[in-house]
Amino acid sequence: MDKPNAGTFESQVLPHLDAAFGLARWLVRSDTDAEDRVQDAYLRAWKSFAGFRGGDAKAWLLAIVRNACYTWLKSRRLENLSTPFDEEIHGPWDASDNPHARLALDRDRQAIRRAVEALPVEFREVLVLREWQGCSYREISEIADIPIGTVMSRLLRARERLHKSLARSGGEG
Amino acid sequence: MDCPRFLELLHPWLDGELDLVNALEMERHSDGCGACLAESAALRDLKARLSHGALAFAAPPGLAARIRASLPVASPASVPPALPASDGSGSKRWRPWHRPRARLGAAGLVSALLALALGFWAMNAGFRRDALAGEMVACHVRSLQADHLFDVASTDRHTVKPWFTGKLDFSPPVADFSEEGFPLVGGRLEYLGGHPVAALVYRRHLHVINVFCWPAASGDNGRATPKTLQGYHVVFWSRDGFRLGAVSDLNAEELGQFVELMKR
Numbered sequence: 462m463d464k465p466n467a468g469t470f471e472s473q474v475l476p477h478l479d480a481a482f483g484l485a486r487w488l489v490r491s492d493t494d495a496e497d498r499v500q501d502a503y504l505r506a507w508k509s510f511a512g513f514r515g516g517d518a519k520a521w522l523l524a525i526v527r528n529a530c531y532t533w534l535k536s537r538r539l540e541n542l543s544t545p546f547d548e549e550i551h552g553p554w555d556a557s558d559n560p561h562a563r564l565a566l567d568r569d570r571q572a573i574r575r576a577v578e579a580l581p582v583e584f585r586e587v588l589v590l591r592e593w594q595g596c597s598y599r600e601i602s603e604i605a606d607i608p609i610g611t612v613m614s615r616l617l618r619a620r621e622r623l624h625k626s627l628a629r630s631g632g633e634g
Numbered sequence: 635m636d637c638p639r640f641l642e643l644l645h646p647w648l649d650g651e652l653d654l655v656n657a658l659e660m661e662r663h664s665d666g667c668g669a670c671l672a673e674s675a676a677l678r679d680l681k682a683r684l685s686h687g688a689l690a691f692a693a694p695p696g697l698a699a700r701i702r703a704s705l706p707v708a709s710p711a712s713v714p715p716a717l718p719a720s721d722g723s724g725s726k727r728w729r730p731w732h733r734p735r736a737r738l739g740a741a742g743l744v745s746a747l748l749a750l751a752l753g754f755w756a757m758n759a760g761f762r763r764d765a766l767a768g769e770m771v772a773c774h775v776r777s778l779q780a781d782h783l784f785d786v787a788s789t790d791r792h793t794v795k796p797w798f799t800g801k802l803d804f805s806p807p808v809a810d811f812s813e814e815g816f817p818l819v820g821g822r823l824e825y826l827g828g829h830p831v832a833a834l835v836y837r838r839h840l841h842v843i844n845v846f847c848w849p850a851a852s853g854d855n856g857r858a859t860p861k862t863l864q865g866y867h868v869v870f871w872s873r874d875g876f877r878l879g880a881v882s883d884l885n886a887e888e889l890g891q892f893v894e895l896m897k898r
């Protein structure tokens with residue numbers, strides 16, 4: 462019904478900024494990098510909004526965010542293939558990165574966030590989409606562009622790993 | 635159902651992906667099998683720890699403004715159609731999950747002429763309703779943008795309902811539909827047409843549903859056709875002396891299911 466214009470983009474795509482940022486943040490694991498990816502994704506979304514024929518604006522946007530993050534992750538992996546993930550630099554609890562987040566989160570949440578951060582990116586993605594955004598399997602399969610069977614097996618493995626690492630770090634859990 | 639089958643379906647079950655028949659069988663099996671009951675309790679526990687914002691991030695302040703500033707001035711409609719999706723972000727690859735919305739074209743023109751033909755009184759009522767629907771959509775968008783979905787966050791209607799006491803001179807009907815896949819997540823106070831109204835917040839997967847509720851004026855017949863404004867669906871109905879209106883970007887079919895639950 463609506464012709465795409467600045468107003469519809471504003472009202473349909475911009476409200477999903479928190480979800481977009483959150484997904485990017487979980488995928489690239491740093492606030493500043495996530496901001497850049499989200500800005501990049503919104504620019505891409507803006508450019509292709511004319512071709513967006515309805516359906517689900519949020520899922521459409523998240524798919525673009527996800528692609529922007531993966532493209533960036535791949536380029537970085539080529540740059541420094543041997544550099545392991547450095548929590549001191551990229552960890553979410555770096556005070557210079559976001560002091561408020563550090564103060565606001567209780568211990569259990571911190572343990573959970575660390576455990577989720579340590580998962581491989583493919584597992585983080587399905588887990589966060591399911592448990593934070595409440596996506597159905599079908600929605601995840603559309604956003605991440607993988608079959609539903611893969612969604613299910615990744616979710617299962619993500620939770621198994623998480624369960625183990627939380628039991629290790631948190632005693633009783 | 636045997637144990638291997640139970641474990642196979644455990645995650646889809648607790649993720650709400652099973653149909654009713656299978657879900658009932660899962661329940662029956664875990665009632666009589668201690669090992670499987672323990673497995674499901676462990677998964678429920680893990681899921682509970684992951685909820686309540688443990689995974690949430692909010693966009694940094696100022697990011698929305700920076701994004702707005704970075705977008706080209708031209709409206710996207712004037713940009714040539716997106717190239718085939720070689721960058722993986724184009725729209726060609728994207729398959730909408732739901733029926734694409736009808737484009738406003740000749741049909742829109744015809745309905746506009748029809749509305750004229752129906753006479754001014756109908757238009758007048760329609761205008762008022764449109765203005766209200768527009769206000770509701772604006773409220774909905776604001777609640778998402780400002781990260782101000784609720785003043786009281788709770789999935790428990792026994793917490794949400796009393797919260798409105800003293801803030802409103804009526805008590806809105808509050809129900810939870812988690813079982814049906816539309817969990818109540820909270821409530822807040824809103825103003826529509828200058829009057830305070832109750833806003834109840836529900837979720838359906840990715841989507842937020844705002845339900846606005848206020849006492850019905852006498853003579854309000856409560857009927858209004860569902861509308862679509864800026865891509866949001868707006869549905870009005872009445873029950874027990876209240877007028878209610880739901881706004882969401884959820885597809886019209888599922889929003890309709892939700893409204894039917896609310897009407898019960």
Ligand SMILES: [Zn+2]
Nearest residue numbers: 637640667670
């Ligand atoms: Zn069993």
